[in-house]
Amino acid sequence: MYAVTGATGQLGRIVIAELKKRGFGDKTVALIRDLAKGADLGVETRAFDYDKPDDLAKALDGVERLLLISGSEVGKREPQHKAIIAAAQAAGVKAVVYTSLLHADTSPIVLAPEHRATEAAIKASGLDYTILRNSWYTENYTGSLGGAVASGTIAGSAGDGKLTTASRPDLAEAAAIALVTDGHTGKTYELANDDAFTMTELAAEVSKQSGKPVVYANLPKAEYAKLLESFGLPPAAAELIADSDEKAASGALYDDSKALSTLLGRPTQTLEQAVALALK
CATH class of the missing domain: 3.40.50.720 (NAD(P)-binding Rossmann-like Domain)
Incomplete structure (x- = not known):
C-alpha cells in the first residue's frame, strides 16, 4: 500500500x-x-x-x-x-x-x-x-503571465541568475516513480529542468509568444517585496518570495545534473512549452 x-x-x-x-x-x-x-x-x-x-x-x-x-x-x-x-x-x-x-x-x-x-x-x-x-515550481514564474502581458513587465530580484525550475506535473511524475519503483533507496535526487533560463529570457519568450512587448524589471529585494504586498500577498510570503528570488541571482535555483529527466526517462518541460501553457 x-x-x-x-x-x-x-x-x-x-x-x-x-x-x-x-x-x-x-x-x-x-x-x-x-x-x-x-x-x-x-x-x-x-x-x-x-x-x-x-x-x-x-x-x-x-x-x-x-x-x-x-x-x-x-x-x-x-x-x-x-x-x-x-x-x-x-x-x-x-x-x-x-x-x-x-x-x-x-x-x-x-x-x-x-x-x-x-x-x-x-x-x-x-x-x-x-x-x-x-526545484522551484516553474508555475511560480508563469502563473501570472497574463498580467505581465497586460503591463508589459515581469518584475523580480533574480538579476541574471540562471534558473532551472521544474513543472509540477514533471515533479509529480518523478515522485510517483520514486514511490512505486525500485532502485531509489538511499538516494538523493536534485530535481530540476534540463535547461536553465534567466528572467530576461522568460520575458523575451513571453513577448515572442504574445506578440506584445514584455521586459524584465530587476528590483531590489525590499522593493520587490513591497510590490508583491501591493498585489495582496501577506508580508511574510512577499518577503520569502523576494528573498528566494534574490538568492536565485547567485545560483541558488540552478542545477545541471539532469536527474529529473533521467528519472522520468524523457526530457523535462521546456521554457517555450511552459509559456505556451500559461498563455492559453
Missing part, C-alpha cells in the same frame, strides 16, 4: 492522478486534513492532521511506502514532519519518499533549514528513504 500526504494540494493531486494512471489507484491512500476536499480523488482517503500527532500512526496502518510532501506551514514544518516520521516508524512503514528543496544541504534560501532538519530526521529513523530535492 502506498500513501501520499498533502494529497489535495497542487502537487499532491497530480501525484494521485499519476499513480492512478500507472495502475496503482486501488493501492493508494490519500492522507488529507479535510476528508471532504478529497472526495473527488478516486482513491481511499484517510484523515491526517499534522497537528494531531497521536492520530497519525493509525492512519498509516497497512502502508508500506509513504510519500511525504513537505507541509505548507513555513515555521511549523520541522515538528510536523518529525511527527509524521515517528508515526511511520510506529506503523511499520518501510520506506519514505520526501519532497525536499533543491540543494537543501547548502541552499541559502530561508526555507532550507526545515528541509535539512527533515532529511536528517528521515536518515536517522532507520526507514528506507529517497530524498527528492525539488
Whole structure:
C-alpha cells in the first residue's frame, strides 16, 4: 500500500492522478486534513492532521511506502514532519519518499533549514528513504503571465541568475516513480529542468509568444517585496518570495545534473512549452 500526504494540494493531486494512471489507484491512500476536499480523488482517503500527532500512526496502518510532501506551514514544518516520521516508524512503514528543496544541504534560501532538519530526521529513523530535492515550481514564474502581458513587465530580484525550475506535473511524475519503483533507496535526487533560463529570457519568450512587448524589471529585494504586498500577498510570503528570488541571482535555483529527466526517462518541460501553457 502506498500513501501520499498533502494529497489535495497542487502537487499532491497530480501525484494521485499519476499513480492512478500507472495502475496503482486501488493501492493508494490519500492522507488529507479535510476528508471532504478529497472526495473527488478516486482513491481511499484517510484523515491526517499534522497537528494531531497521536492520530497519525493509525492512519498509516497497512502502508508500506509513504510519500511525504513537505507541509505548507513555513515555521511549523520541522515538528510536523518529525511527527509524521515517528508515526511511520510506529506503523511499520518501510520506506519514505520526501519532497525536499533543491540543494537543501547548502541552499541559502530561508526555507532550507526545515528541509535539512527533515532529511536528517528521515536518515536517522532507520526507514528506507529517497530524498527528492525539488526545484522551484516553474508555475511560480508563469502563473501570472497574463498580467505581465497586460503591463508589459515581469518584475523580480533574480538579476541574471540562471534558473532551472521544474513543472509540477514533471515533479509529480518523478515522485510517483520514486514511490512505486525500485532502485531509489538511499538516494538523493536534485530535481530540476534540463535547461536553465534567466528572467530576461522568460520575458523575451513571453513577448515572442504574445506578440506584445514584455521586459524584465530587476528590483531590489525590499522593493520587490513591497510590490508583491501591493498585489495582496501577506508580508511574510512577499518577503520569502523576494528573498528566494534574490538568492536565485547567485545560483541558488540552478542545477545541471539532469536527474529529473533521467528519472522520468524523457526530457523535462521546456521554457517555450511552459509559456505556451500559461498563455492559453
